[in-house]
Amino acid sequence: MRELVWKIGGEQGTGLDSTSDVFATVCNRLGYYIYAYKTFSSRIKGGHTNFTVRVSTRRVLATAEGVHVLVAMDQEAIDRLAKELVPGGLLIADSNFQPKAPEGVQMVTVPMTEIARDLLNPVYRNIVAIGASAALLGLPLQAFKDYLAEKFAAKGEQVVQGNWTALERGYSYALEQAADKAFQLDPGDGQRRLIMTGNDAIALGAVAAGCRLVVAYPITPASEILETCARILPKFGGAAVQVEDELAAVATCIGAGFAGARAMTATAGPGISLMQENIGLASMAEIPVVIVDVQRGGPSTGMPTKHEQSDLLALAYGGHGEGPRIVLAPGTAEQAFYDTVLAFNLADNYHCPVIIASDLGLGLWQQTVDNLDFDQVVIDRGPLVDPKELEAMGRDVFQRYAFTESGVSPRSLPGMKYGQYLATGVEHATDGKVKEDPVNRTRMMQKRLKKIKKLEIGGQPVPGILYEGPERPEILLISYGSTFGVVAEAAELLREQGHRVATLQVRVIRPLPVEELRAAIAAAEKTFVVENNATGQLAFIMRAEGVEHPVESILKYDGTLFRPNEVVAAVLESYKGVPA
Amino acid sequence: MASLAEFKTAEKSWWCPGCGDFGVLAALQKALVELGIEPENVVIVAGIGCSGRIGNYIYSYNFHTTHGRTMPVALGVKLANRNLTVIAAGGDGDGYAIGMGHFLHAIRRNPDITYIVMDNHIYGLTKGQTSPTSDPGFKTKTTPEGNLERPVRPLQLAIAAGATFVAQGFSSNQKQLVRIFKEAIAHKGFALVNTISPCVTFNRVNTYDFYREVLVDLDNDPNYDPTDRVAAMQKLMETDELVTGIIYREPESIPFEEKLPGFRPEPIVSQDWNLPREEFERLLARFR
Numbered sequence: 080m081r082e083l084v085w086k087i088g089g090e091q092g093t094g095l096d097s098t099s100d101v102f103a104t105v106c107n108r109l110g111y112y113i114y115a116y117k118t119f120s121s122r123i124k125g126g127h128t129n130f131t132v133r134v135s136t137r138r139v140l141a142t143a144e145g146v147h148v149l150v151a152m153d154q155e156a157i158d159r160l161a162k163e164l165v166p167g168g169l170l171i172a173d174s175n176f177q178p179k180a181p182e183g184v185q186m187v188t189v190p191m192t193e194i195a196r197d198l199l200n201p202v203y204r205n206i207v208a209i210g211a212s213a214a215l216l217g218l219p220l221q222a223f224k225d226y227l228a229e230k231f232a233a234k235g236e237q238v239v240q241g242n243w244t245a246l247e248r249g250y251s252y253a254l255e256q257a258a259d260k261a262f263q264l265d266p267g268d269g270q271r272r273l274i275m276t277g278n279d280a281i282a283l284g285a286v287a288a289g290c291r292l293v294v295a296y297p298i299t300p301a302s303e304i305l306e307t308c309a310r311i312l313p314k315f316g317g318a319a320v321q322v323e324d325e326l327a328a329v330a331t332c333i334g335a336g337f338a339g340a341r342a343m344t345a346t347a348g349p350g351i352s353l354m355q356e357n358i359g360l361a362s363m364a365e366i367p368v369v370i371v372d373v374q375r376g377g378p379s380t381g382m383p384t385k386h387e388q389s390d391l392l393a394l395a396y397g398g399h400g401e402g403p404r405i406v407l408a409p410g411t412a413e414q415a416f417y418d419t420v421l422a423f424n425l426a427d428n429y430h431c432p433v434i435i436a437s438d439l440g441l442g443l444w445q446q447t448v449d450n451l452d453f454d455q456v457v458i459d460r461g462p463l464v465d466p467k468e469l470e471a472m473g474r475d476v477f478q479r480y481a482f483t484e485s486g487v488s489p490r491s492l493p494g495m496k497y498g499q500y501l502a503t504g505v506e507h508a509t510d511g512k513v514k515e516d517p518v519n520r521t522r523m524m525q526k527r528l529k530k531i532k533k534l535e536i537g538g539q540p541v542p543g544i545l546y547e548g549p550e551r552p553e554i555l556l557i558s559y560g561s562t563f564g565v566v567a568e569a570a571e572l573l574r575e576q577g578h579r580v581a582t583l584q585v586r587v588i589r590p591l592p593v594e595e596l597r598a599a600i601a602a603a604e605k606t607f608v609v610e611n612n613a614t615g616q617l618a619f620i621m622r623a624e625g626v627e628h629p630v631e632s633i634l635k636y637d638g639t640l641f642r643p644n645e646v647v648a649a650v651l652e653s654y655k656g657v658p659a
Numbered sequence: 660m661a662s663l664a665e666f667k668t669a670e671k672s673w674w675c676p677g678c679g680d681f682g683v684l685a686a687l688q689k690a691l692v693e694l695g696i697e698p699e700n701v702v703i704v705a706g707i708g709c710s711g712r713i714g715n716y717i718y719s720y721n722f723h724t725t726h727g728r729t730m731p732v733a734l735g736v737k738l739a740n741r742n743l744t745v746i747a748a749g750g751d752g753d754g755y756a757i758g759m760g761h762f763l764h765a766i767r768r769n770p771d772i773t774y775i776v777m778d779n780h781i782y783g784l785t786k787g788q789t790s791p792t793s794d795p796g797f798k799t800k801t802t803p804e805g806n807l808e809r810p811v812r813p814l815q816l817a818i819a820a821g822a823t824f825v826a827q828g829f830s831s832n833q834k835q836l837v838r839i840f841k842e843a844i845a846h847k848g849f850a851l852v853n854t855i856s857p858c859v860t861f862n863r864v865n866t867y868d869f870y871r872e873v874l875v876d877l878d879n880d881p882n883y884d885p886t887d888r889v890a891a892m893q894k895l896m897e898t899d900e901l902v903t904g905i906i907y908r909e910p911e912s913i914p915f916e917e918k919l920p921g922f923r924p925e926p927i928v929s930q931d932w933n934l935p936r937e938e939f940e941r942l943l944a945r946f947r
Contacts, residue, residue: 108947273946283942289932292738311942313921316930318738320919323764327731330724334704334735337722338743339928342735360725448946453939458932474718475669492928493720493736493743496699501714503723512670512715 081136083216083264084143087208088129088160089152091122098205099130102212103445105226106134107274109218110267114139114564116444116640121299121383127155134216136265140411140446140564142642147262148215150208152191154178169260171211171253173204187215187257194248203245210249217263220250273448277441277561278345280412280448281371282307284419285343287456290369291317292342294331296324296350299383300439301373304345325350329357329370336367337502339492341423345371348381348390355398358432362402362527364502365480365490367426367461369419371435373442374560376638385638386439388560389612394434395589395620401524403431403531406588410563413448414586415441420456424536428461430487431530436588438611440561440640459536462489469497478509482522486530531590543592546599548581554650555603557596557630559585559617561640562609569609569646576647585617591624600628605653609633609646660695663688670715679856679867680710682830683777687746688717689833690840696744704733706749706758709784710777710856713748727758730765733772734915740926741771741916744844751778755791755811762813766820769848771914773840776813776851777830779858780865787861797864814906815895817851818888823912824850825891826905829874830857831867835903842905848912855903870901877904886910 085102089095096117103115114133120126133143145165151157151172161170161181169185172178175192189211195203206227213220227242254261275283282304285293293308295301309319322328328344335342346354351372361368374390376382394406405425409415415437422433469477469491479500481488488509491498501511506523508514534541547567548555554573558566563584570580583599585592600606608618608630615632633649635641666688674680691701701719705711707726714721720743724732729747737745754762754776765774781799782788788801792813796805817825824846828836836854843850855874857867875898877883883904884890891907916922923930934942 271947273943275946279946286942287934287939291927291930291932292735294735313919315934315938316921316923316925317927318919318922320734320738322731322734323760326728327734327761327764330728330731331735331738334722334732334737335739335927336735337732338702338736338739340735340739341932342739356725357728364722451943453934453936456934456939474665493702493740494699494928496697499699499718499720501721501723503714503721504725505723511721 080262080264082139083134083147083262084131084145085134085148085150085212085216086129086131086146086160086163087150087152088127088156091119091126091128092124093152094202094205095128095130095152098209099132101226101230102209103132104274105222106132106218106267107447108226108271109222110269111135112138112447113274114141114444114446116142116440119384127159129156129160134264136267138447139568141568142565142640144642144644148212150212151178152208169215169257171208171215185260187211187253189249189252189256191249194245198241198245200241203241206242206245207249210246211253214250214253215257215261217261220246273451274445275412275448276303276443276445277409277412277415277437278303278373278443279307280415281345281419281435281437282311283451284416285423286311286315288341288420288423289458290341290343290423291315292332292335292340293319293344294322294342295328295344295346296322298347298350300375300442301345301347301371304371325353326357329354329368332368333357333361333366336361336426343369343371345373347373347375348377349379351390351393351397355393358404359398359400359402360504361432362404363504365430365488365527366502367430368432369422369426369435370432371437374436374438382638386640387611387636387638388438388562389616389636391436391588391612391616391620394436401528403429403527404589405429405431405433405531405534406436407433408436408559408586408588409441410558410560410584412441412446413451416451417455421536421541424457424459424461425534425541428459428487428536429530430461430490436560438560457537462487464489464491464495464498466495466498469495472497479511480507480509480523480526482509482526486526534587534590541587543585543587544595544599545584545586546581549579551602552581553579553604555581555583555599555606556646557583557585557606557608557617559588562611565641565643565646566609568643569650572643572647573650588620591620593624593626596621596626597628600626600630606630607633607650609641611640612636661692661697663692665698666691666718668716668718672716673712674709675860677859678709679779679830679858680713680777682833682836683775683854683856684713684716686828686830686833686836686840687775689837690844693837694841694844700742701744701746702736704729704736704745704747706753708750708753708782710748710750711753727753727756728761729753730758730761730774734765734768734770737770737772738916738927740928742926745771746773746775746844748775748777751776751780751790751792752782755813759791763816763820766817766822766849766851768915769823769912770916771848773843773850773852775840776853777856778853779856779862781858781862783858783861794864812895812900813851813853814900815892818892818895818907822851822907823848823909825907826850826852827900827903828852828854829870829903830854832903835876835878839905846908846912848909848914873901875902877902877906
């Protein structure tokens, strides 16, 4: 088999997250492509939680359609999740709770708790479950042993041996019970790829891009970015600082940007709402700053642990007044890494806020990344004045907000002699001093807004879209963010049914790549915009920005990501009654 | 060394004639000159309000922020470049109303920043509304029957929050104010200087004459020990904060930026940000 889906369910706070992490990491090391995700809620102990790992011989970036092996640690997991099992799927349950399986479900009971108790350590229960899973999925036990040895090396030989014994006993018990029912996954290619979340990728991208200050306020699902940076940045002379609220978080980053450092904050919807006034300040005073929004269900507190893409309008146009801002939308962890590097270069080149529109699906779910190429990381500081030229000018000559053809004016940094200026959120003249007359106001508005009409770095245009498929498709599927992976897979499924399908990922939300979108939609017979929100925000932005061609929205806003088949069904539904 | 003239700008002042902020500006410029700090190494982070205009009149790097956000912006400047002299300046509304949250957390954090609050007990720029330091019963446009709330006591709050330097100046006592500013700027850590800066247009109660009469000058008390936190609190309660001088200072204060793990003496802005390839690969190894 080319692909298998493994799922484990039980009570929150019982170590299932690290169990899932072990399983996903080992499969990744075997050379499979992984997509791993969970269902969780805003509580620490208690309540149901479950983790799903898609293990495939090709790249997968979407929620699974069905489960092959389900590990249930309590009856609730069976009651909730058994219906997801594919025909022939296997339920592995801890015999401890006397599991009852629904009719027609093949169950293998394994005395997980008993074995763990026997080994005098209750946490081994989850390792027994992994051993049993490896047996029934046809995965080599040695890879798990190697990983556990490495993971627990620091805890000593005894802990490693204990884990191994638990693993082996689970493995052999499951084989004894159900060797005939076991699946056999095609072997992985053995390539040791990366496995990471979008949040991991953004933290790595920031450090690689020269960001040395990450300032944030904890919030689901963005906190991992601050946490990862708190671990990494001190090694490189930087700091991650948890501040009192999101107002302080973005304001601190803006202060650091003014002084010449690369700083970033990361938040979710509620934080974005609080940051809007200061994002406007960075637009107005022309200060580089990078802001990450890992979108979750809104409005208000909404659904903190559930996926949504409903901040798009707030990111592109939020806050009062009209100022420049750039909004990038990575769809994979790999793109998130490179987009973060790009975000810092854009901020330094365009002197404005750059927002990375991530989402919970991208931010939290683990995925396999082929590689991250160090050679593609270039730090481009953008237009800075030469301190020697400044000194030669003498005082009161330098004009920080000079009118230029591109709208971008070279900036000075504190410490440079005769580069002194006033940065202010008030409308100002070219020297930064307050000036509100109509002629100056109009010119300054135009100066700031024209900066981001077209994005370039090092003379190269920044691609606004990623297009894949035939030039004149029957069906065009438009996505952004983590919906990218779903749409790619849905397109495959539609192609298998004989449809001519292309996909278009919008990579930059602002400035929207209007011309590219127009051309692509005009060439397609029918276009669908696939988004996780209720009102079709990307489709709205497209219309507002002048993409006048009709499109159909496929929307989902129940807190979960699309499954590829849902997109396929929605596309086919729209064709009902119309000959394909 | 820079002269006083080098700290001045040609900008014509927007403040009303007689405004207390003139005295604050003059004392700050003088303090900077006497400390031998070069104008390009000074960053003034100002809030919104009449006092927030101060950056227009000093030839330093100036950042006029959003209302209430001087504290985090100043923190960002200091973290980016710890060689700079960072001074936050704003009014009582900016610092103790809309910015109160940041004020207390800045104190807890203790970055090497000087915070000058020009306190006039009134909102001046919006033309006369009650402020968090307004006295009870004080009649303004928004409290025509008199202010119903108790005033904020910023100096006591600061000490309670763990401040390492707390002082109060009076804009017409230049000699003392220059000395306070110099000591505040030299202090290693967060220094609060609440500065009484009368509004001559909208506050006819808390006038220069009023303050000249009631203010207790700690400089006249040779027995006062500003390193005694309990005595400082007691003095503030006794005088209802109508007192000037250095009220409290902690000689062993270590600024926030020096406590950060791995934070280098060399400012972030001057470091080479390119990661060595092997460091990058080491970071990736965790994800394999």
